Structure formats: C-alpha cells, structure tokens
Amino acid sequence: DVxxxxxxxxxxxxxxxxxxxxCVQDMDHENMFWxxxxxxxxxxxxxxxxxxxMKEKGDIPEGYSVSREKKERFSLIxxxxxxxxxxxxxxxxxxxxxxxxxxxxxxxxxxxxx
Amino acid sequence: xxxxxQHPSTLSVQEGDSAVIKCTYSDSASNYFPWYKQELGKGxxxxxxIRSNVGEKKDQRIAVTLNKTAKHFSLHITETQPEDSAVxxxxxxxxxxxxxxxxxxxxxxP
Numbered sequence: 001d002v003x004x005x006x007x008x009x010x011x012x013x014x015x016x017x018x019x020x021x022x023c024v025q026d027m028d029h030e031n032m033f034w035x036x037x038x039x040x041x042x043x044x045x046x047x048x049x050x051x052x053x054m055k056e057k058g059d060i061p062e063g064y065s066v067s068r069e070k071k072e073r074f075s076l077i078x079x080x081x082x083x084x085x086x087x088x089x090x091x092x093x094x095x096x097x098x099x100x101x102x103x104x105x106x107x108x109x110x111x112x113x114x
Numbered sequence: 115x116x117x118x119x120q121h122p123s124t125l126s127v128q129e130g131d132s133a134v135i136k137c138t139y140s141d142s143a144s145n146y147f148p149w150y151k152q153e154l155g156k157g158x159x160x161x162x163x164i165r166s167n168v169g170e171k172k173d174q175r176i177a178v179t180l181n182k183t184a185k186h187f188s189l190h191i192t193e194t195q196p197e198d199s200a201v202x203x204x205x206x207x208x209x210x211x212x213x214x215x216x217x218x219x220x221x222x223x224p
Binding site: 101102103 | 115120123146150155156157158159160163207210211213214216217
C-alpha cells in the first residue's frame with residue numbers, strides 16, 4: 001500500500017514564525033503535491049513537483065515556498081506565517097506512468113496561526 | 115484554466131436510500147475525472163474514477179457517469195450505509211493538474 005506521511009497532525013504557530021511542513025512517501029512516486037483545504041473551498045493546489053529539485057506553482061502559491069531535495073520528501077515552507085494561513089494542509093503523491101493521475105493523500109496537518 | 119463546480123454541498127439520506135452528487139467542469143480538454151472520499155480525520159482517498167472515453171463505470175454500490183457534451187459527471191451511491199457518511203470530492207484533470215470541486219458532506223442516518 002502507498003503510504004504518505006506528514007510530520008505533524010496539529011501545529012500551533014505565532015504570526016511571523018517560519019513554519020515547515022514535511023511530507024514523505026514510500027512508493028518512489030515522481031510527483032508530489034501540496035494542497036490546502038478550507039470549508040466551502042475544497043482542495044486548492046499550492047505547489048507541486050515532478051522531480052527532485054523541481055517545483056511548479058499551483059493556484060495559490062503566494063506566501064509559500066517548497067523544497068524537494070530527495071525524491072521521497074516534499075516540504076512546504078511558510079516564510080512568515082499569517083493568520084490567513086490557518087488551514088488544513090494535505091500532501092499527495094502520484095506515479096508518472098500508468099495510473100499517473102491517481103493521487104494518494106496523507107492524513108493532513110491542521111495548522112493554527114495565532 | 116479548469117473550473118469544477120459541485121452540488122449539493124450537503125446531502126442527508128436515510129440508510130438504504132440512493133445518493134447522487136453532481137459536478138460540472140469547464141475545460142473540454144479534461145480527460146480524467148476521479149472521485150475522492152474523505153472520512154473524519156483522514157486524507158481523501160480515491161473511490162472511483164472515469165476517463166473521457168467511457169460513459170459509465172460501476173464498482174459494487176458506487177457508479178460514476180460522464181456526459182462529455184454537457185461537461186458534467188455524477189457519483190451515484192446505492193443502498194447507502196452509515197459508513198458512507200463522509201465528504202466527497204469530485205475532480206477534473208486539466209493541464210498538468212487535478213482541479214477539485216468544493217466537496218459534498220454526505221450524512222447517512224440509520
């Protein structure tokens with residue numbers, strides 16, 4: 001079974017702090033994604049990566065950056081956390097061939113910025 | 115870019131009834147339409163998907179239909195059970211990425 005793990009289930013941070021959210025997948029997937037989930041807005045894509053050291057902006061990249069130094073790990077960085085970044089953050093991964101489109105999600109990190 | 119609309123936002127049914135969730139998409143080039151189920155405290159999980167060369171697909175109690183001309187697709191759950199209670203998301207694959215609907219909270223009452 002594909003397993004996507006996220007470093008924290010819950011995080012509480014202060015405005016202005018630098019925040020790191022870590023995601024690891026164990027299926028050697030090429031593609032990794034970061035989404036945020038807000039009530040009434042569904043899942044919105046922040047950033048994605050198709051290969052190591054490669055990144056592409058999604059629909060809402062402002063205020064975020066990412067890092068992919070190893071194939072299995074994709075980090076989301078909030079350079080200076082703000083209250084409007086309070087949200088559920090979901091990481092996902094998918095293969096590049098065959099069932100390329102199927103994305104496997106982690107359990108999510110619920111971030112509260114005070 | 116792609117835009118996906120999903121209705122209804124909430125749906126309450128009695129156990130044993132059928133449930134239908136509908137989505138529309140805007141990009142006629144989209145060719146892949148998955149449905150995800152998110153249970154409380156968990157990430158979304160794929161339950162069924164359909165590609166644009168197919169009109170209908172079934173897997174036990176769930177089915178998905180696709181109307182490419184009208185650009186809409188639907189999820190049908192028959193003989194609902196309390197464990198079907200969850201949030202359901204549709205999605206459409208536009209250029210390079212999936213675009214998700216806003217979700218439907220399904221509540222199945224015993």
